Amino acid sequence: MTVPDSRFAEALTEIAPLLRCQSCFRGPLSVAPDGLACSSCAYEFPLVDGILDMSGAGPRLDDVGDKPYEGRWASFYDWLMSRPSRQRLDAGLLGLDVSRYYAEMPARLGALGDGPTLEVPCGNVPFLDHAEAYRRNGPWIFVDLSWALLRRLTARLAERGLRRHLAVRADVRSLPVLDGRMRNVVSMFGLHCFHDKATVFAEFRRCLRPEGSVVASTLTTDGHAISRFYHRLSQSDGTFAPDNSAADVCSAARGHGFRIGDELRLGSAYVFGAGVAHDAG
Known part of the structure; x- marks a missing residue:
């Protein structure tokens, strides 16, 4: 048994009271010699x-086909999403105005209320260097199942001296967060990979405070012909989920007590905000 790396001590101490056990679903957790x-x-x-590994406990979830990025695909994804200039390589494929997107998302992140923020999936957090919210707000909990992307994210956080941020390996369908503890939930270009969106939004709703908000972007099947063809290819091997129209996403969100607002369509990309509906209980 060893003392946890001092680089992560602040994040573990601050975030532990926000998390629930994935074995007994109670909490809070506390700092232990090897983690929490x-x-x-x-x-x-x-x-x-x-990386805090919380994937080994909890209920057995039916395999609905979610495929975390690993190996060469994870490396390529990380490279592509690291800079706006690189994302322009597939802008035509997606029908995406990259300049508008990279102006829009930092502004939306900057408007988030102060408090604990959950980002899922986190990928490589493409806006880490473009949004001041990552430095002024927090703590931040980044959840993904991809070891490759979580390792890259952890390295980037360390390089930038961000100590109120923690990468957590867990399943989005059973998030390791206590009920009503998050001020914000962020999801960037990931909802299209989730096959069980109803459960995902149910988990977002469970984790959020009553005044909480969601900032999200996702790829949809609503773009031009080339982007729809690309989407079908990605659906054929299970990388993308089948229910990926903007209407599908909104239906799943509203079905779990969210009101949708501040919508923006950029080619096949759908950007939106969501809050807890007043009559959602």
């Missing part, structure tokens, strides 16, 4: 390469 531990059932969640 549940005060109720003593289950321990290890810190592996700076």
Whole structure:
């Protein structure tokens, strides 16, 4: 047993009270020699390469086909999404105005309320260097299943000296967050990969405070012919989910107590905000 790396001590200490145990679903958690531990059932969640691994406990979820990016595809995705100039390589394919997108998203992130923020999936957090919100707001919990992308994210956080941020490996269908603890949920270009959107939005709703908000962007099947063909190819191997129209996304969100607003369509990309509906309970 060793003392957790001092680089992550601040994040672990601040974020532990926000998390629930994935074994007994109680909380809060507390800092342990190798990561975090549940005060109720003593289950321990290890810190592996700076990533809190919470994927080994919890319910067995039906395999609905979500495919985390690993290997060469993860490396390519990280390279492509690291800079706006690179994302322009597939702008024509997506019908995406990259300049507008990279102006829009930092502004929306900047408008988020102060408080704990969950980003899922996190990918490589493409706006980390473009949005001041990552420095002034927090703490930030980044959730993904991809070891490759989480490792790259952890390295980027360390390079930038960001210590109120923690990468967590967990399934979006069973988020390791206590009910009503998040001020914000962020989801950038990831909803189209989730096959069970109803459960995803149910988890977002569970984790959010009553005044909480969602900032999201996703690819849809609503773009031009070339982008629709690309989408079908990605659906054929399970990388993208089948229900990816903007209407599908909104239906899943509204079905779990969200009101949709501030919508923007940029080719096949759909950008939106969401808040808890007043009559959602």
